[in-house]
Amino acid sequence: MTTNLVTCRCGAEFPDVDGPTHRYLDAVPACWAVFGELLALEFGNVAYWPAHRYTVDAYALQHPGVPSPQTISSAAVHLTSLYLIFERGFETADATRAMQAAAKQKGEWAWLEPPESFGEITAKDVVGAESPAEHLERSTAWARSTWEAWATHHGTVHEWAGRIFA
Numbered sequence: 001m002t003t004n005l006v007t008c009r010c011g012a013e014f015p016d017v018d019g020p021t022h023r024y025l026d027a028v029p030a031c032w033a034v035f036g037e038l039l040a041l042e043f044g045n046v047a048y049w050p051a052h053r054y055t056v057d058a059y060a061l062q063h064p065g066v067p068s069p070q071t072i073s074s075a076a077v078h079l080t081s082l083y084l085i086f087e088r089g090f091e092t093a094d095a096t097r098a099m100q101a102a103a104k105q106k107g108e109w110a111w112l113e114p115p116e117s118f119g120e121i122t123a124k125d126v127v128g129a130e131s132p133a134e135h136l137e138r139s140t141a142w143a144r145s146t147w148e149a150w151a152t153h154h155g156t157v158h159e160w161a162g163r164i165f166a
């Protein structure tokens with residue numbers, strides 16, 4: 001017996017199964033379930049928590065949805081977070097606080113056409129780490145690869161962040 005495969009927006013292949021998905025991020029049910037496992041791990045064990053910022057930013061940016069106020073704001077805040085971490089050296093907790101401040105400034109953002117590819121690493125590659133350290137390492141690599149996949153918009157994100165954190 002073969003299970004049909006479906007390619008998720010993130011580029012990874014998953015079994016074509018039914019199940020819940022996100023309201024505006026465009027993930028297939030099996031990919032959304034993998035993200036749920038990652039979140040359960042991070043919320044369920046404090047040792048896994050340091051990866052949470054990376055996990056959430058990378059996942060949202062690999063499933064950007066279609067243009068709407070929510071998706072525009074989602075891409076903007078998650079890109080701002082990764083910009084602050086990877087380009088400005090913010091600690092993840094500081095990036096979270098800065099993002100929350102950024103989220104209040106909506107109205108300045110526009111839809112960014114997502115890249116053709118979201119990078120080589122997806123949620124499927126991150127799930128299944130054998131230790132919190134390995135989970136953090138995988139999540140960090142995932143977030144960095146996703147940030148690099150959005151390279152055509154780095155200038156715009158820099159400009160948006162500059163307006164907020166000038």
Ligand SMILES: [Zn+2]
Binds near residue numbers: 008028
């Ligand atoms: Zn996916």
